Amino acid sequence: MTGAAVAGPTQAEPPAAPGPEAGPLAALGIRRRSFLTWTARITALLALPATLRPQVAQAVEAAVASGERPTLVWLEFQDCTGDTESFLRARNPSVSQVILDLVSVDYQETIMAGAGEAAEASKAAAIARGGHIIVVEGSVPLGAGGGYCVIGGRSAEQILTEAVKGAAAVINVGTCSAYGGLPAAAPNPTQAVAVPDVVQGVPMVNLPGCPANVDNITATLVHYLTFGQLPPTDEQGRPLFAYGERIHDNCPKRGHFDAGQFALAFGDEGHRKGWCLYKLGCKGPSTWHNCSTQKWNGGTSWPIQAGAPCVGCSEPGFWDTMTPMYARLPDVTGVGQDLSAEKIGLGLVGATAVGATVHGVVKVARTRRQLAAEAPAVPPPPPPLPPTERDATDDQTPAGAR
Amino acid sequence: MTDMHPSVRRPAANREVVVGTECVTPVKVWQPWIRLLHWTLVGTVVVLSLTGFYIADPVVLGGDGGGLMATVRFVHVLAGWMLITVLVGRLYLAFAGNPWARWPQLLPVWRERRAQLWHTVRYYAFLEKHPAEVVGHNPMAGLAYVGLFGMLAVQAVTGIALVAVTDRDGWEWAATGWVFQLLAVPEVRLLHHLVMWFTWTFVVFHVYAATLVDRVERGGEISSMVGGWKMMPTGRIEEELSRDAARRRRRRR
Numbered sequence: 001m002t003g004a005a006v007a008g009p010t011q012a013e014p015p016a017a018p019g020p021e022a023g024p025l026a027a028l029g030i031r032r033r034s035f036l037t038w039t040a041r042i043t044a045l046l047a048l049p050a051t052l053r054p055q056v057a058q059a060v061e062a063a064v065a066s067g068e069r070p071t072l073v074w075l076e077f078q079d080c081t082g083d084t085e086s087f088l089r090a091r092n093p094s095v096s097q098v099i100l101d102l103v104s105v106d107y108q109e110t111i112m113a114g115a116g117e118a119a120e121a122s123k124a125a126a127i128a129r130g131g132h133i134i135v136v137e138g139s140v141p142l143g144a145g146g147g148y149c150v151i152g153g154r155s156a157e158q159i160l161t162e163a164v165k166g167a168a169a170v171i172n173v174g175t176c177s178a179y180g181g182l183p184a185a186a187p188n189p190t191q192a193v194a195v196p197d198v199v200q201g202v203p204m205v206n207l208p209g210c211p212a213n214v215d216n217i218t219a220t221l222v223h224y225l226t227f228g229q230l231p232p233t234d235e236q237g238r239p240l241f242a243y244g245e246r247i248h249d250n251c252p253k254r255g256h257f258d259a260g261q262f263a264l265a266f267g268d269e270g271h272r273k274g275w276c277l278y279k280l281g282c283k284g285p286s287t288w289h290n291c292s293t294q295k296w297n298g299g300t301s302w303p304i305q306a307g308a309p310c311v312g313c314s315e316p317g318f319w320d321t322m323t324p325m326y327a328r329l330p331d332v333t334g335v336g337q338d339l340s341a342e343k344i345g346l347g348l349v350g351a352t353a354v355g356a357t358v359h360g361v362v363k364v365a366r367t368r369r370q371l372a373a374e375a376p377a378v379p380p381p382p383p384p385l386p387p388t389e390r391d392a393t394d395d396q397t398p399a400g401a402r
Numbered sequence: 403m404t405d406m407h408p409s410v411r412r413p414a415a416n417r418e419v420v421v422g423t424e425c426v427t428p429v430k431v432w433q434p435w436i437r438l439l440h441w442t443l444v445g446t447v448v449v450l451s452l453t454g455f456y457i458a459d460p461v462v463l464g465g466d467g468g469g470l471m472a473t474v475r476f477v478h479v480l481a482g483w484m485l486i487t488v489l490v491g492r493l494y495l496a497f498a499g500n501p502w503a504r505w506p507q508l509l510p511v512w513r514e515r516r517a518q519l520w521h522t523v524r525y526y527a528f529l530e531k532h533p534a535e536v537v538g539h540n541p542m543a544g545l546a547y548v549g550l551f552g553m554l555a556v557q558a559v560t561g562i563a564l565v566a567v568t569d570r571d572g573w574e575w576a577a578t579g580w581v582f583q584l585l586a587v588p589e590v591r592l593l594h595h596l597v598m599w600f601t602w603t604f605v606v607f608h609v610y611a612a613t614l615v616d617r618v619e620r621g622g623e624i625s626s627m628v629g630g631w632k633m634m635p636t637g638r639i640e641e642e643l644s645r646d647a648a649r650r651r652r653r654r655r
Contacts, residue, residue: 356610
């Protein structure tokens with residue numbers, strides 16, 4: 001579907017607006033053809049109808065022409081800068097420039113020229129103006145009074161709480177800011193929490209992933225520029241355009257799954273043939289993300305295509321709920337040692353069987369002894385269960401119950 | 403005996419036999435529906451476990467695979483719906499069945515049943531020579547079945563939830579999506595797998611208890627689940643039926 005939507009409009013429609021090399025985009029050195037290709041791609045990625053492509057193009061052009069660019073403040077807390085790295089690897093270099101020109105990135109620790117007091121002043125000014133977009137990368141540690149992540153003498157929690165005042169939207173890029181991610185994994189020594197656990201009441205969207213895919217970041221920004229609001233989300237706060245479908249349901253190896261063809265070990269015959277990675281612990285069946293259609297690094301490849309099982313990095317509770325990475329079922333933890341479901345199940349069934357056998361042997365032996373002992377007292381033929389005995393036992397029952 | 407449940411057959415006086423000094427009569431304890439549900443449940447649990455094992459840890463047959471996973475998953479989901487049908491049917495009979503299918507047989511709400519429960523516990527601890535004299539389920543078995551139905555309900559909910567992940571627009575997700583607010587998908591799979599093992603633990607004990615009461619205590623338990631008849635002391639049957647009739651009369655007033 002994505003391919004058709006991309007190919008259709010760009011080839012069939014001639015450029016709608018002025019001459020091919022006029023307008024504000026030409027001034028930035030962007031060819032109209034590549035711009036329209038890009039807008040078609042973004043429109044398809046956002047799962048919008050192709051008829052909305054001109055609206056997307058106009059919104060982006062208008063934003064560039066007006067010069068009124070929304071301010072973007074990119075905050076990094078407990079992170080690895082992976083999402084920043086991902087953001088800087090936009091698919092189309094010239095169009096990534098568009099995006100960087102669409103929004104005024106007033107604070108981004110990794111790429112900004114300013115440092116120290118100047119950088120802090122730039123951020124303070126952007127926040128004071130209001131209407132800015134906050135992008136958060138990394139989780140927020142609450143432990144030790146916030147002492148695990150301090151920038152410019154203030155804790156991550158303080159910085160975040162101040163920054164969202166007057167903000168138009170908060171975009172959580174990466175699993176750490178969206179759900180806590182790796183820093184929040186057990187035993188979570190810094191008491192790391194997700195951004196939604198610290199701030200509420202601001203339009204917010206989660207773009208989880210380790211890292212978040214730049215295509216989804218730019219598409220979210222374009223959606224905001226085009227419609228003035230964040231894209232619709234699922235129960236986990238993730239945009240449906242990017243996280244609406246399960247990886248498994250759009251996986252190129254899905255045919256091998258349904259067929260029953262599985263790689264059993266890395267490098268075995270099935271693995272070399274590109275069979276399903278299910279038995280190697282693939283979490284594609286547990287993960288909602290558009291990796292299988294959008295791919296990574298400009299559509300070059302993505303983990304499952306490269307033969308690595310999905311680890312479910314964009315799900316809430318990653319890492320704890322998605323490990324072990326190379327086994328299908330998690331172990332049962334917290335019982336002294338990690339036990340597999342099979343060990344527990346076979347243990348329970350085996351123990352019950354042994355217990356029942358022992359009980360049965362004892363019962364049969366006692367019944368035989370009882371019958372033998374009673375045999376002389378009762379005239380032949382001896383009844384198997386003498387009624388006098390039975391009645392006497394029953395009569396005592398209510399007393400026993402009390 | 404005027405208000406007896408229509409499905410109960412009166413103990414036929416001419417079929418009464420004397421064992422020792424005791425009069426025993428064949429009585430139709432298990433309605434056809436109960437027996438049908440029982441053996442359907444046995445079949446579905448076996449099919450669900452075998453297909454479930456494959457889904458959890460598939461064997462690779464080689465060749466083109468033959469669409470095995472797709473087929474097995476289809477059978478598993480189909481058998482899952484069969485299981486849910488059995489559960490709904492049993493729930494219906496718990497309110498509309500004969501006196502030995504109804505819910506007081508499962509939950510010891512009556513003082514007499516609680517006394518029999520204690521008696522049964524003592525019986526299994528070798529402190530009583532014979533089990534409590536009941537026509538239908540003994541109260542401990544009733545509680546065990548409540549536990550079994552609870553486990554199967556967990557399987558039903560987690561099973562529907564694991565089907566729901568294929569389509570978050572479907573009614574299955576609307577009904578069971580809340581499960582994933584509590585547990586991640588792999589954790590739900592683990593729970594589904596563990597409860598399957600708990601079910602088999604129940605099966606082992608259930609088969610043992612039935613064999614014990616059938617072979618050692620001569621209660622006719624095993625054949626009763628095929629034909630529905632049990633040999634019971636005549637007085638005991640009359641007692642339970644008159645109590646049930648009294649309850650029906652009270653309820654009607």
